Structures are given as structure tokens and as C-alpha cells.
Amino acid sequence: MDQLNNVEKIFTIIDNTATILKEELSCSYLEAIAETGENIFQNAILQEEVSELSKKRLEKEYNSIQFDRFSVEEIRKAFQLSVLKGMKEATQPNHQMTPDAVAIFMSYLVGKFTEGINGFSILDPAVGTGNLLTTILNQNQAKISSSHGVDVDDLLIKLAYVSANLQQHSIQFFNQDSLQPLFVDPVDVVVCDLPVGYYPDDIRASSYELKAKKGHSYAHHLFIEQSMNHTKAGGYMLFLIPNQLFNSDQAAELNAFIKENGIIQGLIQLPLSLFKDEKAAKSILIIQKKGDNVRIPKQALLVDLPKFSNKAAMSGIIQRIDGWFKTEKQSTH
Incomplete structure (x- = not known):
């Protein structure tokens, strides 16, 4: 069960922060996933146009888990789940993922x-x-x-x-x-x-x-x-x-x-x-x-x-x- 829980934990962080960024940047959910993924990797909030309040909300989310504690497969699966969610919203025929x-x-x-x-x-x-x-x-x-x-x-x-x-x-x-x-x-x-x-x-x-x-x-x-x-x-x-x-x-x-x-x-x-x-x-x-x-x-x-x-x-x-x-x-x- 643990692995599933870990995948869910990572997915929840990506999903919550992408949703905040989607609103702030007026972009699609898929674009927001790329933005939040970059933030997690760089360990910084890179989007200058984000309001102070949203910055605090993002920081709270990012700080709630430590990514280096998870396996690469857990990270891949969680990221994939968020991308699948984004693809359902913006169905383009070339945006298909290999099952x-x-x-x-x-x-x-x-x-x-x-x-x-x-x-x-x-x-x-x-x-x-x-x-x-x-x-x-x-x-x-x-x-x-x-x-x-x-x-x-x-x-x-x-x-x-x-x-x-x-x-x-x-x-x-x-x-x-x-x-x-x-x-x-x-x-x-x-x-x-x-x-x-x-x-x-x-x-x-x-x-x-x-x-x-x-x-x-x-x-x-x-x-x-x-x-x-x-x-x-x-x-x-x-x-x-x-x-x-x-x-x-x-x-x-x-x-x-x-x-x-x-x-x-x-x-x-x-x-x-x-x-x-x-x-x-x-x-x-x-x-x-x-x-x-x-x-x-x-x-x-x-x-x-x-x-x-x-x-x-x-x-x-x-x-x-x-x-x-x-x-x-x-x-x-």
C-alpha cells in the first residue's frame, strides 16, 4: 500500500500546486504541471507574476514533502497521473500517452x-x-x-x-x-x-x-x-x-x-x-x-x-x- 500512498502524496502536491499556478498564470493545467515540476526541481518559485499569497500557498505545499525520499518510479507514476488528468481536459489527438x-x-x-x-x-x-x-x-x-x-x-x-x-x-x-x-x-x-x-x-x-x-x-x-x-x-x-x-x-x-x-x-x-x-x-x-x-x-x-x-x-x-x-x-x- 505504501507505494500507492507515496504516488498519491506526490500527485496531490503536483495537482494542488498546478491548480494554483493555472489560475495565477491563466494557462492550461498541462502548462501548469510543467511550471510546478520546474519549481520542484529548482527548489524555488520561478514565476515572477505569482501573487504573494499564492507564493505562500505554493511554498507550504512544496515544503510538505521531500521529493528525494521517493523512488523514481513513484515520481514517474505521480507525474504521469497529473499529465493524464491534464490530457483529459485538453483532448488533442496527438496528446496520447503510452499506457x-x-x-x-x-x-x-x-x-x-x-x-x-x-x-x-x-x-x-x-x-x-x-x-x-x-x-x-x-x-x-x-x-x-x-x-x-x-x-x-x-x-x-x-x-x-x-x-x-x-x-x-x-x-x-x-x-x-x-x-x-x-x-x-x-x-x-x-x-x-x-x-x-x-x-x-x-x-x-x-x-x-x-x-x-x-x-x-x-x-x-x-x-x-x-x-x-x-x-x-x-x-x-x-x-x-x-x-x-x-x-x-x-x-x-x-x-x-x-x-x-x-x-x-x-x-x-x-x-x-x-x-x-x-x-x-x-x-x-x-x-x-x-x-x-x-x-x-x-x-x-x-x-x-x-x-x-x-x-x-x-x-x-x-x-x-x-x-x-x-x-x-x-x-x-
């Missing part, structure tokens, strides 16, 4: 695929509020040497930056269109909850192999190509993809591109119960970029996940996945 259970499961997969690799670099080219990336960092902290996040939305990346600071992660963030040239060297692992839809910049899209023959190109296809370009030979890409990815009118080109440059290591279908609408259902696609010692698995890891709440079924699936890794690792030696 917690999915982020934790992807962290587990990153850990398994990078077993034996010391100090790997990681990139999320659609980092959003940073929830997926910081979840992976929290679970694989000792193994990650450098991490990078890119997002075109300046509010989302500000929230990601504040969240990373509160969790004391050193992540390099870039506020830019991820399909423009990136200032990130190729990494060992790319993770991405793919933004699905059309990419409006046809001129930029024309430099990609996966551009549409006519009309706008699919952003999610271009993200896969951009990720491939920014992954080292032998490195891994873990994408959260729409289940319909390989059924679209441009699926043949996508398939050919993946086949030419990488090897599909696995495809894991997420439980349909996670999604309001079956059409919005997603899977995790794992691709390894071709390289000298990269071999095709005897059998790709193909799994249909049960509900995350079904502990017994999940435990069986985890055993099966662990078994797959053992078999594959043995056959590489």
Missing part, C-alpha cells in the same frame, strides 16, 4: 533483447511526455549509457524534460520534427509509439524510400525508416504499431523495406481490452537492423498477450518468452 502496462512490458523486452550488452544508447523519436522512455530507463538504469528524445510538440517535450529532471535522468531532448534531419548519432535501441497518420510535408517526405507514390505519405512508415537510419548495425527497434500496419495500401513497400534492411525478431499483439475501439488496437513490432553477426531467428517471437491483469496467464507468457530467448541465444553459439 503504463505497455511501457513496463516494453521495458522488459528492451532488457531481454539487450542482455549481455553493456552501456547501450537509446532514442525515442516520438518521445511525447517521456513516459515510455523514462519507464525503460527506470527498469534498465544500469545498462543505459545515453538516451535521447525528439518531439515536435513543445509542450509535450517540456513535460518530458521536467519529468526526466524530477527522476534525475540525463536525457538529451530535441524539440523538432523527427522526420527532418536529426542531430543524434545512431543508437543501439530505438523505441517508439509510432505517430499514426499522414505526414503533411511532401517535400521532406520525398527524401524517404517509403514516400507515397502520390499524395501524402504515412508518417508511421517514415518513422520506421528514420528509426532504421538512426539504429546501429545489429541494433534493435521496438515499435508500438497499429494492428492494421501490414494491411494498408502501402504495406508491400513497407514489407520490402523492412526485409531489405532488418530482420523481424518478434510481433506481440497487445490485449484488445486495452483499447476502447478494436480498430485502435496495437502490437509491439521488434526489428533488428542487419549487421555482420545478425542472424534470422529460427522462429520469430509471435505472442498474443492476455489481459495484463490476468497474473497467471501473464506469468505463463513471460515463461514462454524467456524460453524463446534461451533457445535463440543457444542457437547463436
Whole structure:
């Protein structure tokens, strides 16, 4: 129970102070979360326009708990809860967060695929509020040497930056269109909850192999190509993809591109119960970029996940996945 209580304690402070700042600064709740997170991190009230009375109220809230007493996961979860609250108020389709259970499961997969690799670099080219990336960092902290996040939305990346600071992660963030040239060297692992839809910049899209023959190109296809370009030979890409990815009118080109440059290591279908609408259902696609010692698995890891709440079924699936890794690792030696 304690952890839940701690998450609730931190959430209450963020929520109360963000509500005060929202009124004082006449801004949205999401913007106020970024402001209050910065105050907590800097241990100061940075907004000059805040009235003396509100300053006192804020100080009282901030002083009521000591943030360094909490675990990074407790801080991440509390921050995520406040962001989810803010997103409900301002529903924008691109303001979606990777569900917690999915982020934790992807962290587990990153850990398994990078077993034996010391100090790997990681990139999320659609980092959003940073929830997926910081979840992976929290679970694989000792193994990650450098991490990078890119997002075109300046509010989302500000929230990601504040969240990373509160969790004391050193992540390099870039506020830019991820399909423009990136200032990130190729990494060992790319993770991405793919933004699905059309990419409006046809001129930029024309430099990609996966551009549409006519009309706008699919952003999610271009993200896969951009990720491939920014992954080292032998490195891994873990994408959260729409289940319909390989059924679209441009699926043949996508398939050919993946086949030419990488090897599909696995495809894991997420439980349909996670999604309001079956059409919005997603899977995790794992691709390894071709390289000298990269071999095709005897059998790709193909799994249909049960509900995350079904502990017994999940435990069986985890055993099966662990078994797959053992078999594959043995056959590489």
C-alpha cells in the first residue's frame, strides 16, 4: 500500500500546486504541471507574476514533502497521473500517452533483447511526455549509457524534460520534427509509439524510400525508416504499431523495406481490452537492423498477450518468452 500512498502524496502536491499556478498564470493545467515540476526541481518559485499569497500557498505545499525520499518510479507514476488528468481536459489527438502496462512490458523486452550488452544508447523519436522512455530507463538504469528524445510538440517535450529532471535522468531532448534531419548519432535501441497518420510535408517526405507514390505519405512508415537510419548495425527497434500496419495500401513497400534492411525478431499483439475501439488496437513490432553477426531467428517471437491483469496467464507468457530467448541465444553459439 505504501507505494500507492507515496504516488498519491506526490500527485496531490503536483495537482494542488498546478491548480494554483493555472489560475495565477491563466494557462492550461498541462502548462501548469510543467511550471510546478520546474519549481520542484529548482527548489524555488520561478514565476515572477505569482501573487504573494499564492507564493505562500505554493511554498507550504512544496515544503510538505521531500521529493528525494521517493523512488523514481513513484515520481514517474505521480507525474504521469497529473499529465493524464491534464490530457483529459485538453483532448488533442496527438496528446496520447503510452499506457503504463505497455511501457513496463516494453521495458522488459528492451532488457531481454539487450542482455549481455553493456552501456547501450537509446532514442525515442516520438518521445511525447517521456513516459515510455523514462519507464525503460527506470527498469534498465544500469545498462543505459545515453538516451535521447525528439518531439515536435513543445509542450509535450517540456513535460518530458521536467519529468526526466524530477527522476534525475540525463536525457538529451530535441524539440523538432523527427522526420527532418536529426542531430543524434545512431543508437543501439530505438523505441517508439509510432505517430499514426499522414505526414503533411511532401517535400521532406520525398527524401524517404517509403514516400507515397502520390499524395501524402504515412508518417508511421517514415518513422520506421528514420528509426532504421538512426539504429546501429545489429541494433534493435521496438515499435508500438497499429494492428492494421501490414494491411494498408502501402504495406508491400513497407514489407520490402523492412526485409531489405532488418530482420523481424518478434510481433506481440497487445490485449484488445486495452483499447476502447478494436480498430485502435496495437502490437509491439521488434526489428533488428542487419549487421555482420545478425542472424534470422529460427522462429520469430509471435505472442498474443492476455489481459495484463490476468497474473497467471501473464506469468505463463513471460515463461514462454524467456524460453524463446534461451533457445535463440543457444542457437547463436
